[in-house]
Amino acid sequence: MSCRAFDRMLPGAALIGFMIGWEVLVRLAQIPHYTLPAPSLIAQTLWTHAGSLAGSWWFTLKVTFSALILAMAGGVLLASVFALWRPLERAFFPLAVMLQVTPVVAVAPLILIYVDSTTVALLLCTWVAAFFPILSNTLIGLRATDAGHRDLFHLYRATPWQRLRLLLVPTALPYFVAGLKISGGLSLIGAVTAEMVAGAAGRETGLASRILEASFRTETPKMFAALALLAFTGVAIFWLFDRLSRALLHHWH
Amino acid sequence: MPDALISLTAIDKIFASGIRALQSVSMSIAPGEFVSLLGPSGCGKSTVLRLVAGLDAPTAGRIEAPAWRDPAHALTAFVFQDATLLPWADVFDNVWLPLRLAGVSRQQAASRVEALLAQMGLTEFAHARPAALSGGMRMRVAIARARVADPEVLLMDEPFAALDEITRQRLNADLLAGWQAAPMAVMFVTHSVFEAAFLSQRVIVMGARPGRVVDTVTIDEPYPRSSAFRTSPKYADICRHLSSALEAAMAGSAA
Numbered sequence: 001m002s003c004r005a006f007d008r009m010l011p012g013a014a015l016i017g018f019m020i021g022w023e024v025l026v027r028l029a030q031i032p033h034y035t036l037p038a039p040s041l042i043a044q045t046l047w048t049h050a051g052s053l054a055g056s057w058w059f060t061l062k063v064t065f066s067a068l069i070l071a072m073a074g075g076v077l078l079a080s081v082f083a084l085w086r087p088l089e090r091a092f093f094p095l096a097v098m099l100q101v102t103p104v105v106a107v108a109p110l111i112l113i114y115v116d117s118t119t120v121a122l123l124l125c126t127w128v129a130a131f132f133p134i135l136s137n138t139l140i141g142l143r144a145t146d147a148g149h150r151d152l153f154h155l156y157r158a159t160p161w162q163r164l165r166l167l168l169v170p171t172a173l174p175y176f177v178a179g180l181k182i183s184g185g186l187s188l189i190g191a192v193t194a195e196m197v198a199g200a201a202g203r204e205t206g207l208a209s210r211i212l213e214a215s216f217r218t219e220t221p222k223m224f225a226a227l228a229l230l231a232f233t234g235v236a237i238f239w240l241f242d243r244l245s246r247a248l249l250h251h252w253h
Numbered sequence: 254m255p256d257a258l259i260s261l262t263a264i265d266k267i268f269a270s271g272i273r274a275l276q277s278v279s280m281s282i283a284p285g286e287f288v289s290l291l292g293p294s295g296c297g298k299s300t301v302l303r304l305v306a307g308l309d310a311p312t313a314g315r316i317e318a319p320a321w322r323d324p325a326h327a328l329t330a331f332v333f334q335d336a337t338l339l340p341w342a343d344v345f346d347n348v349w350l351p352l353r354l355a356g357v358s359r360q361q362a363a364s365r366v367e368a369l370l371a372q373m374g375l376t377e378f379a380h381a382r383p384a385a386l387s388g389g390m391r392m393r394v395a396i397a398r399a400r401v402a403d404p405e406v407l408l409m410d411e412p413f414a415a416l417d418e419i420t421r422q423r424l425n426a427d428l429l430a431g432w433q434a435a436p437m438a439v440m441f442v443t444h445s446v447f448e449a450a451f452l453s454q455r456v457i458v459m460g461a462r463p464g465r466v467v468d469t470v471t472i473d474e475p476y477p478r479s480s481a482f483r484t485s486p487k488y489a490d491i492c493r494h495l496s497s498a499l500e501a502a503m504a505g506s507a508a
Contacts, residue, residue, distance in 0.1 A: 173341075
């Protein structure tokens, strides 16, 4: 086996090895399933509860991506406004920092009081968790234009629109994408955290509610099944944005 | 000079930091003339170019130049010390940029851009990104970009300073060939006596602290100048003259 092929298979092999070790440990030590279920039982639980888990997964996914799209729009919009007018940045950037450093878990109960619709409250919490990396990265990107490029565009009498399209956007793009990669993960965390706080109220609920439910009933395998889905989703989101970043930037960045 | 394309009269430039970059600098350049600005670092050569380009304003004095006379049109091209290509755009798009900013579509620009790429030996690199090119190649792209819109004035700020001697000589020859094919006023900043002597019709020698004009040397050698000119006694004389002028300028500034 070539060195590169080995290198590629290493993460997968490690994961499989970990699972096998887990399975063997649980069986040999006869650990009860309500303490630690074996991977085979988690897989089985995933299958038997596929219906309810898939519905919850879909709901969590919807909240995550809706909030992420809003975070992109809000982050880019705020960054553009701040970049255009510095006093506005000086006035409101600290507020954005405050919003960012306050844990979502702590803000969520308040938001739930003020907003009637749980879905809107969840979106708002997730947005708060996700928008900051996009805002701050895009802002840095918009300010990162090369002095020589600025001279060039000035020399050739570029219009503001040309400057935006041909200089600012391409310069800021790598920064924006880096922010997006962070925000993608944060929005999933935000969506789950907010739902944990909101509790399992209402019919439309996500994976966090399934985990809470299962924990009340000591259905440990189901908790693990929901966790596995969340982990998989997180990895998938990271992979998606990593791919996007390469597709957009590979030829020059 | 009544028919000057560019004229600077008693220019002072003091930066916000308080540094006096230029003191009472006057010079004029005729249409189609090739002039070098030669001087030690810190003598304000680059500042002169930025003023002519309209990228900076003088503290005192008068400037007449296309960039100041006609702010609506880009008649001035600038080749910076660094190639300043857009890293996300390929070679074709980089050369197209000045025309694109003037509202010329890709199709309309294609024949002009392709002709220049061919002249600069860049045809096969048309779709390469700048990162994939050598320093010399990147500078060729920058020169093609500067020439694409047929400027009246071409300003070059030590464009070949970072290149090796062989690449530099080839680019010098190519630059002269391009200038002869489509004459434009060239202001070429350099700290190399040899480069200034080989390229120019006239060399303006500047001194530092504060930047000022100390000497002007006319070189009446006809073009095209072959590499044989580099080994001629006349060339050696000119270089000697320029060197001593440069030394005098530096001695003066040290005092």
